[in-house]
Amino acid sequence: MAGAVTVRMYNIGFGDAFLLSVPVAGGSWRMLVDCGVHSQGRSEHDIDDVVADIIATAADPTGRARLDVVVGTHRHRDHVLGFEDDRWAEVEVGEVWLPWVEDPADIEATSLREVHDAAAFALHQSFAAADSAKAELALNSLTNERAMWTLRHGFAGTPTRRYVDADLELTHDVSGLPGAGVRFLGPPRDEASIRAMNPPKQQRWFGPPGVAVDDGGAVFPPEFVIDPATHAALYPHLALPRTLAARLVQEEDDAFAATTWLDRSVNNTSVIFLLQVGSARLLFPGDAQWGAWRGLLETPAIRALLSQVNMYKISHHGSHNGTPTELAREVLSGSVTSLLSVRSIPRWSEVPKGELVDELAEPGRLVLRSAEPAPQPTRQHPAGLWVEHDVAI
């Protein structure tokens, strides 16, 4: 096989959109991995323009657009928002890959999804008034039902849906690309991983809707209740500084901790796949975080596989626990090219993590960023809409 896999990384902001092309007899084989942006991290390019460019690129001379594979790694807004667009209805798709938790026919998946959705909704409600950035983090985890509908039921050409779970043994064929193979490394579906995706019981945010809500009044009958002013007059020796009184409730912190927990939990439902075309090895881990990587790094055969990767899509926009130090430092090869799709948000200055990017940009390695001019031979859209990188086959 000759030629290259061309990976186009869109400058979509804090989010992911990757279009892969491989020359095949009579045209190109194309795959789209995610299309979404975080509400706090839009780039100067509107997501509509990204969608338009994808469809235009995928169109044949008659104007009929076709994608051989569409992957929705996980249901976060910064990965799927673009699928809300109506134009997808005209695009012919061969196969759609989604994580097993999205399978509408799977009872276990459905109940897990319902728990996550209820929590995301409750959390978003609780933040909506007070703190927009935290609300947005919760919002990112909301169902994104319209986009998910497209992925589950939309597109032209009645695509096959493949609900992926990790299979550390087999290589699968890739539809429309003879000779290529794909390994599905995530999301895991063993008992321990499912337990980890389920919320901790103690966390009140994860109860069924309605139960957590309480009237908020005194818990004892009125004869025991004293208002603060009367109490101060009657029992001066028990005086309490107001600052201390205010510290007693830390609900917002609890809710924020729950939000971050939920965020990671959904991230760890990401489809992680390794595409093999000739000698090209491309690793797309979605937003996998620490828990999802652990099992992979503990399996020697998978470590060996990961060490052959020549293009790595940096997980979770470069957060410090999206890519374990061990993966960056010890497993990935000395010549790997890493793609970083992120737009820095001042409030979350640790994403991307500087040390991680430095590690992946060591001499011999290369990091390409979606929002920065790329070195030769990488190509860039004249207006900065995307950068393109070739991985030799």
Added chain:
Amino acid sequence: MGDTAKGTAERTLNYPEPVRRQLQIYAIDPMVARLSGSETVTISVPYEPLQPGPAGELLQVIDFDASADCYYEPVDLEDRRILLTDGLPPSERDPRFHQQMVYAVVSALLENFERGLGRRLRWRGDKRLRAFPHAFRGPNARFDPDNDGSILFGYFRADRRDPGRNLPGQNVFTCLSHDIIVHEATHALVHRLRERYKDPTNLDVYAFHEGFADVVALFQHFTLPDLLARHIQQNRTDLTARSPLVELAEQFGEGSGSGRALRSAMGAAPDPMALARTFEPHGRGSIMVAAVFDAFFSVYQRSIADLLRIATSGTGVLPEGALHPDLVARVAAEARATAQRMLTLCIRSFQFLPPVDVTMGAFLRSAVTADRNLYPADESGLRGALVEAFRRRGIYPDDITSLSEEALLWPEVSGRALPPIPGDVVDYVVQETAAGLQESRGVLEDAPGARRRETKADLDRRRRANAEAAAQLSAYARKNAGALGLDPDLKIRVEGFNASFLSGSRGRVRVEVVIRLVQSAPEELHEKFGPRLGGVPLRGGCTVVADGTGEVRYVVSRAVPCAAGRGPLAEAGQARLAATLGFVDAVTGHDAFGPWADPKERVTSTLNFARIDGGW
């Protein structure tokens, strides 16, 4: 009779002040109490005059409910109507009983700590520990180290679908759980004894905090009257059977929908690899709890073997049917004595624990050293059992070459490596401690006929003398920095000092003077590694243990982290820096909160009492 009545008006003779106060509490918690059929137990705590609250010298119960923004009526334990009845009878719906239970359980705990430490306890700056029995709505309780230290108890409605043996939706009060009260108060005590253990500098620091609090909560069960005898009878002397004796917070655990007690003394089967896989502080602490209890059970079994043989004509096999009540009483006495010995041993580890960066290995070494000094022979086999139980769970100090007792003991300072502690300071702290043990607790006043009680003038004098002693110790530390394992170029802070009167086997009494010294790494090091450390401070220091003459016997030190330099001190400092950075990297790798937190406190915003005690 007639004479006495006639003379009453002119009488000046006071009644002797009481020594103890009896108070009713729930046996463990309302659910366990109800199920066991004996709702109430009466415990005895040291007497002190009380204001409504109750507010005493060390503890102030303030019933402010932040969720409802109101107070609840405080109990007045001096009211003669409830003095006659050992306080209010247990009630879930009267907040005044809740306040009474918190006061009683914390007071009993403080007494146990004072006994173990061989001295009177004071909070920093003579502040009082504040306890909030109904601080907020939520299935949680926590210790807040800021604002002078507070312990906060939440309340919540039992799970409607899975309430365990509670009513669905009933109110569950964490302040009515003996175990939760002891657990949170122990956090406060550990914080009083080692303030810097709130800094997450290694995987064990919060695990130790949690594990130690659970160990104390479990052993306090053995001090409750009746409970022990009942379970010995029920389980035929087998204390490892699942029973309220060895479970923690049953009502809380079941009420919050988990279907079982929150934690237990009975961990999984010992697995030396489990420690390496367990990062969460409660889980890691549970391994320590299981180890301490394993040691306790084996010593207990040995100590009752003769009783069982006597009772069974030598077979040691108990017959069918109920046990003889005399046997139960004797077995219970052995269990209680062994539990108290083990708890005291754990508490006394604080004589030796380093002022920063505790590890479970350091705890084991400190406990063994403290106990060995008082019980040289280990006749009961307690220390041997403890070392073995820790070994089976993979807990051992990383800096020793064998698990023999000699190797585990902190090394004694040889010969004249260090000059004695200044004589004035030794005299002062020893006298202070001796006087403190004579005092009775109470408000600051000179009550006629009362035992010696500290007056306002005494207090001022003590504060001045403390400041002076601290200055002398600071000068001593500067002069001997090298031998103390401290960096002579960095500021040395005297974090605390005290004397202890400890008693052991064969009437052995030891007077020990303990000094804690702390250093911070230089500012440039904090700046250099600041972003990576995510708020974790770089500190070192040592605990100096001297005998009653001021002769220094032990120096337990943790080198202050440093980046460069030669010599054993610098090497130890570099190792600590590397270890701290490694720990922080590992934590941030696991932590969902990390990417979204303020980088300046990325680690400390996750690893702190509020976050970790989520579900206490």
